[in-house]
Amino acid sequence: MSYTMTFDASHKVGRGGHAQAFFRHIARDLDQAAGFQFTQANKNIVPDRTRLNLTVVNDGEGGFRKARSVAGRPPSDEFDVYLKQRLSTVDRKLRKDAVLMRGLILQLDPRWFEEHNPSWRAEGMNAEAARYMGAALDWACAEFGQANVVGWSVHLDEVSPQLQVMVTPITDDGRLSQKDFFKGPADLKRQHKELRDAVAAVGYDVEYRVTERSREHLSSSEFQAKADRLRDAAQEAERAQSANQLQAMRLLKRKSDLDEHEARLADREQEARVLSAKADQAAQDARVAAESALRAREAALHARRAADNERHRMEDMHKHLEEVPADVDRWLDKVSFGGQTLRSRFDADMAKLKALRREALAMTQKSDPPPKSSRTELEL
Structure with missing residues (x-):
């Protein structure tokens, strides 16, 4: 060359x-x-x-x-x-x-x-x-x-x-x-x-x-002036190229930011779907729990009613047993046995019977307490 x-x-x-x-x-x-x-x-x-x-x-x-x-x-x-x-x-x-x-x-x-x-x-x-x-x-x-x-x-x-x-x-x-x-x-x-x-x-x-x-x-001054013009044109071209490169870098950065933003949105949407599914499952579990609580309450009420019916029946039966016909009542006062009238022995037996009945009633009440309202029942 x-x-x-x-x-x-x-x-x-x-x-x-x-x-x-x-x-x-x-x-x-x-x-x-x-x-x-x-x-x-x-x-x-x-x-x-x-x-x-x-x-x-x-x-x-x-x-x-x-x-x-x-x-x-x-x-x-x-x-x-x-x-x-x-x-x-x-x-x-x-x-x-x-x-x-x-x-x-x-x-x-x-x-x-x-x-x-x-x-x-x-x-x-x-x-x-x-x-x-x-x-x-x-x-x-x-x-x-x-x-x-x-x-x-x-x-x-x-x-x-x-x-x-x-x-x-x-x-x-x-x-x-x-x-x-x-x-x-x-x-x-x-x-x-x-x-x-x-x-x-x-x-x-x-x-x-x-x-x-x-x-x-060209004289030195003329050649220098031309060189200056060429230099200025080259510098302007370099500035334009730098500006274009800067703009391209900014656009690339913006695209990168948008891609990152979209990726974050996708992650948040996935998190929202997971949270929504968990919320749906929690709501379903709450409904199942509420239904179970309702069934338990209904069963308790039914058992309470059955116990009340049984208690009333026993009370009626004991009351019926405690009723003594008038002729029998007079007979108890007249007849004696072993130096005691039958009345005294009858009253003693009846007292024991009443005590046993009270104990039975007390045991029934302890084993079947009245139902209490719960938050789930109030919400229902």
């Missing part, structure tokens, strides 16, 4: 303080490490990843070094110092509209990083990415002159890793002339092709087609 290699040379830095603002944007990692915080207009910057950036300034001796804070000034000021030193070699007065510097963006395909260096957001570039970036930097130094490269920075705190190279267009004969280095569309195509040849030579499977950024000839 082949990958793109972006070449953007559209960013122009003029006079009037533009350079200092640009340096503070480029060297934000060094300023941040030194305790200086400057507002950045680029919304794609992730401050937590700025520490991963790699930024150096031209040391004036054919190499590069990390910028430092001098006399309490931000490290990014060292880029401005080198630019002014380099501009001091120009033998003509600078025009008001002079382009002091061109910012180059040399960028590997973001797909390459996702496939070959996916941990770049947390750990920075791997050795392979550093080799390709180094080849691109070597090409820039050869194309524009190492002394003209004010500094460079690999930014890893944006959407995609990119190498930013700051070039001041000073000719060998001491002129500030960007047209000598950026001669037009045809020469830009030549530079782009030679850049791709340089990274291909160290193993980067480059694709030889013009990237969107190079084809549209």
Whole structure:
């Protein structure tokens, strides 16, 4: 699979303080490490990843070094110092509209990083990415002159890793002339092709087609604005997707709640059926008990009536036995036996008989007590 290699040379830095603002944007990692915080207009910057950036300034001796804070000034000021030193070699007065510097963006395909260096957001570039970036930097130094490269920075705190190279267009004969280095569309195509040849030579499977950024000839601000619009559209799509996912989760939760509610209703209905069956059985048992109690009461009443009838019959019989005809009664007074009249013996026998009858009646009453009203009978 082949990958793109972006070449953007559209960013122009003029006079009037533009350079200092640009340096503070480029060297934000060094300023941040030194305790200086400057507002950045680029919304794609992730401050937590700025520490991963790699930024150096031209040391004036054919190499590069990390910028430092001098006399309490931000490290990014060292880029401005080198630019002014380099501009001091120009033998003509600078025009008001002079382009002091061109910012180059040399960028590997973001797909390459996702496939070959996916941990770049947390750990920075791997050795392979550093080799390709180094080849691109070597090409820039050869194309524009190492002394003209004010500094460079690999930014890893944006959407995609990119190498930013700051070039001041000073000719060998001491002129500030960007047209000598950026001669037009045809020469830009030549530079782009030679850049791709340089990274291909160290193993980067480059694709030889013009990237969107190079084809549209967008300035950095225009390209950033387009990137911001694309980012905003992507974020809006992500928000819509998140909202849809949230709605789907809510619907799923609601369905789960409804299923659980229906299951609880089914359980309660089953419990109600069981309780209803128990209630029906209890009512049936109560009816059977009431009917049994009624039959027992009727049997008790019947037995009481029979006992009362028997008692009345015995009372009548005893009463009949106690009645003595008048002629017999007179006879008892007249006849004596063993020195006693029959009357005295008759009365004694009758007294014993009455005592026996009272005992018999008492026993009958104890064994057959009168029935008492019960709750069941009252309810009936």
